[in-house]
Amino acid sequence: MTSTALSATTAATHRSTHLRLDGIGVSHPGRRVLTDVSLTVTTGERIGLIGENGAGKTTLLHVAAGLLVPGTGTVHRPEATGLLRQDLDLPAPTTLEQVVEQAVAEIRALEHRLAVLAAGIAEEPGDPAMADAYDAVLRDAERHGLWALDARIETVLHGLGLARLPRSRAVGELSGGQRRRLALAALLLARPTALLLDEPTNHLDDDAVDFLAGELAGWRGPVLLASHDRWFLDEVATGVVDLDPALGPDESAGGPPRQGTPSTGGYSSYLEHRELARRRWAERFAAQGQERERLQEIADVSGREIFHTTAPKSEGRITRKFYGDRAAKTVGGRVRSARHRLAALERTAVGAPPEPLRFAGFDRGAATAIDAELPLVRLTGARVEGRLAATDLELRAGDRVLVEGPNGTGKSTLLAVLAGELRPDGGTVQRQGSVVVGRLAQDDAWPDLSCTAEAAFRSRLRDGDRAPTLEELGLLRAGDADRPLGELSPGQRRRVALAALVAEPAPLLLLDEPTNHLSLALAEELERALEDFPGTVVLATHDRWVRRRWRGRVVPVRPGTA
Structure with missing residues (x-):
């Protein structure tokens, strides 16, 4: 349900309130999931992770939580870091009341610590260390809302649509959506410094999503969340990190596409950033085509054109040969230069931007x-x-x-x-x-x-012979189109x-x-x-x-x- 202060050999847990991931790389058998991903989430920031299924969002959250040691890179997380996972593992006999009280146990314990320290001060009123310890615990109690804790529990359970459930109800008797909301409630009640949330709006209705958005807007620590909920991302996120390869060649010409492309602001800002990147890509591709045509025209200069610039016919034969040789060298140099530049252009050529999805015409x-x-x-x-x-x-x-x-x-x-x-x-x-x-x-x-994706697609068409392939439609890569449906996500x-x-x-x-x-x-x-x-x-x-x-x-x- 939650994960706090879990360490890894490549990760450090400390009292900083920032969450920082540097150069994170993770590989699974047969494929690389994350490549050199770096991001920092500061206090009060809420960064949304987006990307295709399999792009590595859940993997990155597990790395940030310390549940997974990355192949490369380092992680620095606050001492109290809580993770909401997609898949839950709550013991079936556990009651709702037990889940809630386990979540707030550390906060309730502050009251006992205050009582013990107060008794110690009464016995030794002049002990400055005891007074300092009492002040520190008192600040923790105020920061975590110790004296309003029961009201806070009611607010969170009501906000997430759980208030009507009996506290004695066993987790095993709850629906999947109710268990998911209970885990989210427990995480919010535990008040870790940093929050790591994997699809937090799953199983939430509009009212519960509004409540969660309000909770996160006031969260003091860093928040890193993976979500497909565009409204939620637009409402909550202060920045968006796209784990799909960068759109366009701008950051990666001549090298592999870069993961973790960041943008500032919510989802609407991300869309503007993406559209700008798409426009730059199209402009660069068009400019490349124009340059290719210009260089090709120079490279195709015929031998006859070499002699266009010669001395007048009235000049002598030796003079005419001199001018002809000089023109040939000049034009020949231009041709060689153009061909070299053309070859270099082809080596680093920018591919055509993908065509947007369009519906074909009616039959x-x-x-x-x-x-x-x-x-x-x-x-x-x-x-x-x-x-x-x-x-x-x-x-x-x-x-x-x-x-x-x-x-x-x-x-x-x-x-x-x-x-x-x-x-x-x-x-x-x-x-x-x-x-x-x-x-x-x-x-x-x-x-x-067991049928391949391409065959399954064509089985649903009235005229499968004339239709484009899944790859041509831009909906599946060729390798995936040839895989059985059962192997696809x-x-x-x-x-x-x-x-x-x-x-x-x-x-x-x-x-x-x-x-x-x-x-x-x-x-x-x-x-x-x-x-x-x-x-x-x-x-x-x-x-x-x-x-x-x-x-x-x-x-x-x-x-x-x-």
Whole structure:
């Protein structure tokens, strides 16, 4: 649940309030996870770690906590450093009350120490060492809020949605989300100097995320957190460190891409930094192309051009030869120089910037079959017992609809009804002809995980022979596209499912939690691609970043009666 003052041979634990990692390198069998990552988190700073799944965010947090010794580099952490892990290991019989009291045990112990020191001062009132010790413990008690501790416990449990649980409830009886929130509550109550948080907003609703954001905004020590929650990063982070290789060649021309590219400010500032880097990359690539053309033109000078600059015909033969030889040497030197520079340019050539994600055009038959004057789908009182209340909804060509509601209210059920995959128990569903529907389910189901990613992708296409590859779409590297689905991460399998909709988009797209398991960069590209998508989009998501920026229609859903 928490990790405090854990040491490693390459790490030092001391009383500094800063967290510093210098030149961190970590390798796993067959691959390098972190390469020369350096960052410093000072008192009051909140640094967000972002990057693809597998980029090393959790690994870096474990190094910072002292749970993992890096292959290279050093770590300096405050004496009290607490880690919230993604995976929890709490004994099942432990009660909620025991977890809370264990978290605040050191703070409660301050009261006993004060009583002991006060008794000592009463016996020896003139002892300055005893008085100094009492003052030091008193300062600790005030800093940790000893006399408001019980009120603090209530505030944290309420803020994280745990106040209604009986304190006698065993951890083994809690849901995964409740255990995760309990671990976060215990960490906040323990008040370590430095906080290391791995996906802290997982299993939190909007109110709990707001509470956590407020807690971190007032945290006195350094905070290092890994998160896919863009709203949270924008609200909380004072800086963002991207563990994916640097975007563009600016920092690394002629060498390996650099990890740990920092930017100041929240997630919005990071996006501006990233867009600037992308622009610089494109400008540098364009300038390189122009220089290549100029040098090639010089290098291709023909022998005939060497004699363009000669003496007038009235000059004598010897004079003409002199001028001709000098011109040949001059032009020949320019040609050799151009060829050398051209070869050097090719050795350090900047690759083309990646194309942003775009939806391909509609299949001609699917597009021409739509009558823009008529609804694509119309629900009238459609309901599913226990899952979706009676719902009226009309979708037309080009509509943008956001489906909102807490977990269990029927968002996924509504999308399944719209897709024709689920027949409602009541009400009516009217469709315009045989409108083609593309659906991205919340949990992608693959019948054969031994199938390669490329084959699985093509199995979902109407015309797999003409479609681009996963690598050409920019959604998987060639090596990963040839691996079985079962060997891929959830994020990579999500990309394969998304690829089918990108390569052959349907006029009606139904997207259920589309940003789940995606890197933040790809999630941004997907949202931009949807803005330019000419068809109809219905999107269900908990992603607060998406919901806050939504400009289309919003449809709230209610659960059906059991």
